[in-house]
Amino acid sequence: MQQTANGCGFAPWQDPNEEPLIRFEGVTKKFGEFTAVDRLDVDIFKGEFFALLGPSGCGKTTLMRMLAGFEKPTEGRILLDGRDIGPVPPNKRAVNMMFQSYALFPHLSVAENIAFGLKRSDMPKTEIPGRVDEMLGLVQLREFAGRKPHQISGGQRQRVALARALAKAPKLLLLDEPLGALDKKLRQQTQFELVDIQEKTGTTFVIVTHDQEEAMTVATRVAVMDHGRLIQVDTPDRIYEMPNSVYVADFIGDVNLIEGNVASTEGERVEISWAEGQPLIVGSSASPLAAGTRCSFAIRPEKVAISAERPPDAVNAISGNIHDIAYLGNISTYHVRLDTGHIVKAQTANSRRIGRRDFTWEDAVWLSFTDTAGIVLTG
């Protein structure tokens, strides 16, 4: 799922000498008694495509509005290029926002919408048409320059909003659920366009989304938020493979969670006792754990193999019966009921036609996985 810009060594957050473009220092935002953003610390670097992911109401929009200048932090500071931007009003910040509702000016044409910010900047009048044309080209809307916002489609409006926000070449572009109003197919296509435009312009993007797939597709780093706090900030693959808590594991993608106790540890290898009379599960943990600690074993359905016979060399193998099958076209998910009553999901790719499927309801099967396939979480 990773695209080129993020894959090949772009990791300024790992470089201790790198100065962040944005730094949140203990930022708290309260509305009356209600804390919308709670003691938040995070660095965002130049050229990043930073995704804020979390359930509705967790404070994502509030965070963006503080960056844009529409809300002031109750406590803490926000630094842009090392300078506190607290006292800077929105119209003086080198930050532009693409609004959740697009907020296109209905009385202005597409071109006039894009030119709006440029006319308020110190760009010479003669250069504005050229810049507008450049932006129209970037979002492929040249033929629609003269149309009013209500005369174009939802996807086109979204691109106008993007062009308008990018026209002033801001240091930081904020996108609040930019693709929320688009249907799935258009959304996926637009995600790649966004990444493309971000690479072309080199602008730092902070994007808000509640769609985890979207965050994984576009972002260099994903921040998972809950109740105004950042639970984990990491690259998409690490968020998926190495969630730091049950909350993150459960929020991103599909996961099987089995509760138990740490029986023994050996380096990263952890053995978990989880049910009477069942073999210990062997998993791994990033942090050292004491024996007896209460924990959850988390494993993704696609890392669980399903077979009719017990695989001879499997580290972990558990038997059960097929309880349900969800056929999703390209993949099938088997819901397997263990003898203990747990339901564990196992996913396989459907490379063969459905009529030749190996298993059917109530078949006795074996589930197996390696010792590094699942991770042990305590949070």
Place this chain on the structure above:
Amino acid sequence: MNLRRLILIAIPYLWLLLFFLIPFGIVLKISLSETAIAIPPYTPTLDLSAGWQGFTAYLSELDFDNFSFLAEDDLYWKAFLSSLTISVVSTLLTLAVGFPIAYGMANAPEEWRPSLMVLVILPFWTSFLIRVYAWMGILSQGGLLNQFLIWTGLIDTPLTILNTNTAVYIGIVYTYLPFMVLPIYATLEKLDNSLLEAAEDLGCSRIQAFWLVTAPLSRPGVIAGCFLVFIPVLGEFVIPSLLGGSGTLMIGKVLWEEFFTNRDWPVASAVAVVLLLILIIPITLFQRNQQAQREADE
């Protein structure tokens, strides 16, 4: 099914026929007649017993004399012109007072807005005449306003306000304010606040955002409000007769006097017909504005 549709379509047209076209036809007919000392006070009157012959004789007696009279006597031209001036000026004054009120209402906390709306409509709950009489009490030489100004020491001799054009303007602005405030409020309230934030985000100050976003987007409401004030004010006669003086010339007042003081129904009807013709222009423009707004809303 088709009959039902026909009836549905017919009802408004019937309404228009009964309450607009027929009365207008009668007024138009009277305007083409001549005054007479009779009941009704004009000739000819249609005598159906004489049959077709009577009808053609009747038609041949109608002429445009009253209209040429209106054109010759400059009282009427002056009254029309002065009515237009007073209407335009008082519409602008009402806009100047009404826009800030509507703006304040639209920006008030959501839970206050219904109460503010009631406050704007509240004066309608008492009789219009009583309210105009109240203004006479306030504006007269010994009235509340003069008493107050003398008490504060701003003036020592009472101002003459009642029976001047100033009093007429005050009366009109006061009476027609709700017609200006409500349509403007309706457009401002619909205005998406994120548009203003977007304008600020793109580099506008608050004041620039007002002129570049709020003002153009409230235009349909402003236009609707202006027409709703301008159209009835043009024919207004109660306010100029009660608050205005001998120098206040308005066509509504002239029309009233022709009808009831001079009992010259034909000339009064001619004035009414001309007034209607003058009003057709702003009414058509108003309709077009409403149409355009409805299309923009879709």
